[in-house]
Amino acid sequence: MAIAKSAAILILFFALACNANNAPIVEPVAGPDMFSHKNMARDVLFPGEKIVNVQDFGAKGDGKFDCTQAFMNAWKKVCHESSGPTRLLIPLGRFLVSSMYFNGPCSIPSPVTIQVQGTVLATTDLSDYGNGDWLIFQNHNGLKIIGGGTFDGQGKNSWQYSENCDSAADNSCARNPSSLYFSQSSNVIIQNIRTANPKGFHIFVTKCTNVRLRKLKLLAPATSPNTDGIHISHSDTVIISRNTIATGDDCISMIQGVKNIFINKLRCGPGHGISIGSLGKYPDESEVRGIRIKNCTLSGTTNGLRIKSWPDKYPGAASEISFSEIVMTDVKNPIIIDQEYECYPNCKKKPSLVKLQNIHFANVRGTTTSELAVDLRCSKLYPCQGITVRDVDLKFGLAPTTSRCINTQPLFAGLLMPPSCL
Template sequence: MLNNSGRERRIISPRRPICSNFEGSKTIKTRNKKRNKSVRHRGAMAIAKSAVLILLFALVCNANGGAPDQPRIAGPDMFKNKNVAKDVLLPGEQVINVMDFGAKADGRTDSTQAFMDAWRKVCHQTTGPARLLIPEGRFLISSMYFSGPCTCQTPVTIQVKGYVMATTDISEYENGDWLMFEKLNGLKIIGGGTFDGQGKKSWEYSENCESGDDRACARNPSSLFFSDCSNVVVQGIRTANPKGFHIFVTKCTNVRLRKLKLVAPETSPNTDGIHVSHSDTVIMSRNTIATGDDCISMIQGVKNVFINRLKCGPGHGISIGSLGKYQNEEEVRGIRIQNCSLINTTNGLRVKAWPDRYPGAASDISFSNINMQNVRNPIIIDQEYECYPDCKKKPSLVRIQNVHFQNVKGTTTSPLAVDLRCSKLFGCQGVTVKDIDLKFGDAPTTSRCVNTQPRFAGVLMPPPCA
């Protein structure tokens, strides 16, 4: 039997009266029956309340596609139950300093070979725990690989205290990117240092295929490029002025990006903050991104992304897509974005797909608890990407479903605050818009819904689509 605290309670029956003719015996029995019945009732109520709470929690989790605050981890997690924010020098850990291999901290001497030799020592010539140390100072390096698998004990740590600068000659980046991390299982990049891509000279050659210059029709080098890696932590570093993306993650699992500061001019083209493709389980938390393109962009093959406490702006907001650009695209699924702020961005929360291109899919996407300040296009599903103003192309072949916008508040610089333009071939299924409060000065805001019938709920400004 349960008492009010939920603990088991022993019910001790009263002693039977010595004399069966005792006048109070019937009264005592009656009181005990009432007391037992009351206790049983309270116990049943406690069990019922617990069941209701469990059911409500299950419903919330189901509505959010899983646990509300933690993503599913893909495969073995090297950092499970570990404080990834804490850096501890392990017993016997070797510290390999790039300066011991000839690196110069003068900001002028090319130290690429010294960095490569130091990495080879850490990753391929060590069996115990080891870390690569980039000390204080200014180091100039060109394109290079940090390749695995490593023979040292993992995770291997790269501790960045200094200011690392990329060379500016774009012809030195034939491999595609600046610092490339590949085939590594267990990697930590920490230390509070800076990676400066020195990208200003290359921005004029940023995917401008109509210029006739072959250099202008290629993707500019990303500053940090991760490919075929698992169990990665990047924490507390700063990137500035990338030639292309700040961070590019592809074909990776279990990546944690924490407390990063990514900075580039608002006018710098195609300088996405964090760009993710073909990856499973990417956790981004407490990052600050001010750049010239999307703060975060996710394209085909991305699953189980969790974004929490992002500060974005200036930039182009948070984007899923563009989708349907290439043949045989993998679907995007399971994206959770919450507790973020967007300030002075050209877009807010966006899902975008090309018309008249290739099939694709995006599902189970949620944006919740988002604060906006002077955001031009706050909430967008755009399946007529770059086909304006009146798209006459064939409809998009991308299926979009189960997209949720909840508790989005703040100010916008455009009267059209909710703009949902879906493919007339498939429409958008399972879209919900709940508790939206977006103000456009003293003027009203509006909603537009094309080829979709969202479910509107809660307090809504702008009003639902007519």
Template sequence: MAIPKLQINNVGLIFLFGIAIFSSKVADSATFGSRRGLLEAESTVFDVTKHGAKPEGGDSTMGFIAAWKAACQSTGPAKVVVPPGTFTTGETIFQGPCKCPKPLILEIQGTLMSNKDISLYSRAAWLIIEKVEGVTVTGGGTLNGQGKDSWQFADRSGASPPLPSSLVFTGVKGCSINNISFVDSKGVHLKISESSDVSVSNLKITAPDSSPNTDGLHLSSVTNINITDSDIGTGDDCIGIGHGSNNILVSNIKCGPGHGLSIGSLGKREAEKDVKGIIIRNCTLKGTTNGARIKTYMDSPSSLQVSDVLYEDIILDNVKNPIIIDQHYNSKTRKKESTVKVKDVRFKNIRGTTNSKIPVALNCSEAMPCEGLELHDIDIAPVGNVPIQPTACQNAKPIFSGKITPGECK
């Protein structure tokens, strides 16, 4: 019997070709899904209690370090887990570089307690994450610095080494921290330095308003840092943006008590670097000593510049100094004018209440007068019957627009 000859026109060829491509894509997707499932199945949890950490008893420093090292050197996805419970450690260094794929997760479910003996902290820090990329710190746990016994030794002048910070990121890239609580740090709660591309969100930071030098978060020598959706109340700056900080976003922060949302102090030491590209918006300050603040030391040993700064959509509730540029910081011990240049700074839509007679003070340097200052829609009312004065301007000629209460400078 003769087999009929198969006739395939151009439409048929296109149809068959499409089926072939679709089949190939399905096969590839299946293979990718299998690989992804395999990777997830191979994810390894490094529980600190399996490496010597002991909840509710003894020092767990070495157990934490051992779990980190094992995870860091893993060839597959890795997660260091601190389970529920209370763990005490001294100086603990989580060091890279790491071999495991990114992200390396440090999941803190329990409560970490800092050893009260301040002689244990050779690097003025309790927990240090350094020289690593792609670390995520999360878990809903708490870092308790147990600072109450140490605050009596704090040197407010800055002449002595600072008390230990609770957590320090240094020399890191592409890292994040979220859903962590900080309590009573001995020094700064969270410090980020010499790092880039770091995301900070959903933190709760708490210390008494009388606790010295307990900044919520401090930055220096960093680029591309986002700080969002956090509640900070301490005895110093809620957020302090130090020298060498570039492209910083601060958004949706509740601040208070504390010293406000500050840029500085700048110009204290030699070789400090410029600060540029700072956006601070959608924040609320309650009962703080300052609101939007830029502060620079007098008699600066280095010349640097603060520029391209925006404070926007800020709500004030009984704030002492709502808007302040203070270029005469530490004037009791330094007499020469600051050589830090402040330029292109905008204050927009800042409103609320103050307990100060001078809500807006632009106290710039005679040696380096401020340039490019703009104030738009400022509406600040006194608490009670305290009379308020117009904007105070020294070595500054700001541009005003929109509603300006308490009034333009004369």
């Protein structure tokens, strides 16, 4: 009887585990914003705030000594063994560390501050990254990373192994480690920080709310593959402002489950521009909604403002998206909706199941390296709805630019170059 009961418990446990793996993702919803109406530019010590220096735990800033354990011990002291306000200090110097977790929640009052003055270097051996990413921040409510320092992913030797997981049609792709990975956290500020030469993405934000990314410099060669600057999924209320991104892939990429994203005063280029998608790649994708991109400049990018979805895949939706006050210099494919992703031209697959609506392009001006400056290729099954193109002035040398509309009837208004495709 006891054996039968134990077997039944094991079967129940196995069934629950399998069901958990197949459960849909519960999208985070932004709650109270602890940084609202506060001066983000100021860094003031809390009364009685203690400073924990990684060098006090054995870290050496010579760029050679493996400081991983010292960093972990210092973080444990700050986050889990302190009772009052405490911050982690990474002073001037070059500190080599491999993959590690900065796990919360912390026992001290929020927000927890990590002050980076020096340079943190990633180890170069990919076998060090069994965790998937380099520096992983999870389960925080109140986290600040500041200080003017640098996170150097030392990714050059790993780029030859990089796979473009976005363009892979299945789930078999293994991406290179992101430099900074944020998950299941809220009220996060990353400010006045530089990242260089990541193995994969510079910054990956997923399942987070109330995130601010400000005054960052994200730098990598134009030839570095799949080094997206800021990559966001399944997150609510992310404010990205006053950043400079020059990299080998999208400056900013947003995929399923993102909502209430505001991007302002971005300088992008080189890179692949600003992308939403690809969408419709996976079953049960969460919708994308409420994206505002304003006052940005793009220079020498291979795409400008892009929305992309897969044909012949899965349903999805994206709506309430606006691009305004955008200046471009020598941008290829300035404005593009591509619902034939990785299938164009002469796509013979079934149409995309992703519904796109209420998407607005306004006050976009500058120069392009493409004669086709506005390219709107929507799904035959679900034509794009509520698309507007207003006051767009894109020049292609001395030649006129053109526009194309497939499976959509946009509203064109104001000053237009290229002229309406209707």
